[in-house]
Amino acid sequence: MSHSTSIRTLLSGYFPELTEDQLQKYERMGELYQEWNQKINVISRKDMEQLGVHHILHSLGIAKVVRFPEHTAVLDVGTGGGLPGLPLAVMFPEVKFHLVDSIGKKIHVVQEIARELHLLNVTATHTRAEQVREKYDFVVSRAVTRLANFWPWVMNSFKKTGLEEEGLYYLKGGDLEEEIAESGLITQVYDLQDYFTEEFFQTKKVVYVPLKK
Numbered sequence: 001m002s003h004s005t006s007i008r009t010l011l012s013g014y015f016p017e018l019t020e021d022q023l024q025k026y027e028r029m030g031e032l033y034q035e036w037n038q039k040i041n042v043i044s045r046k047d048m049e050q051l052g053v054h055h056i057l058h059s060l061g062i063a064k065v066v067r068f069p070e071h072t073a074v075l076d077v078g079t080g081g082g083l084p085g086l087p088l089a090v091m092f093p094e095v096k097f098h099l100v101d102s103i104g105k106k107i108h109v110v111q112e113i114a115r116e117l118h119l120l121n122v123t124a125t126h127t128r129a130e131q132v133r134e135k136y137d138f139v140v141s142r143a144v145t146r147l148a149n150f151w152p153w154v155m156n157s158f159k160k161t162g163l164e165e166e167g168l169y170y171l172k173g174g175d176l177e178e179e180i181a182e183s184g185l186i187t188q189v190y191d192l193q194d195y196f197t198e199e200f201f202q203t204k205k206v207v208y209v210p211l212k213k
């Protein structure tokens, strides 16, 4: 089975509401990652065979725990090659996504993939999280740093409009008790194994940090 076929089958099974246009974008995204990763390493090369599950579907774990309302704005901090931001931007075309990373060549890959997929709702900027000045309804991230380090970078980046689901959605793996305790934050932890059956998700979570009202 080709990578494209498997990405389509995988995603349409878990997200039956995806349109033909969205499924085609995910298939093309898979091809573009294959191509770009040979030039610039944005995804661990040994993981490329599992691109659909380990990267695209994992990113979409956030879409299982929150549906971003239309016309809201999302910041993806330390996006690397565009994860989780690019898969989420295909899922939510009426939401604006700003993807940032401190490494310029990774942002170049994100810009190229977004351009090729005609993702008009994506901007990508080479900057450090601490330097972002705009405000957002949501922050997303995967695999950047411990919550205790991360939260101070983004805690002032929220619009604070009172939106019910406003906050940070952080993809994390493993035992998080100590990390959450160290951060002193109130969190809600969602197990991705409740949504996806692949073994990969047995240890994967989405940590939601709501804004204090």
Ligand SMILES: C[S@@+](CC[C@H](N)C(=O)[O-])C[C@H]1O[C@@H](n2cnc3c(N)ncnc32)[C@H](O)[C@@H]1O
Residues within 6 Å of the ligand: 042, 077, 078, 079, 080, 081, 082, 083, 084, 100, 101, 102, 103, 106, 127, 128, 129, 130, 141, 142, 143, 144
């Ligand atoms: C392990 S990679 C994860 C990339 C992507 N989120 C993913 O899951 O594939 C961590 C990324 O965070 C970026 N990063 C680390 N500290 C950062 C900061 N303060 N501001 C912006 N990006 C940062 C790094 O450049 C790197 O690309």
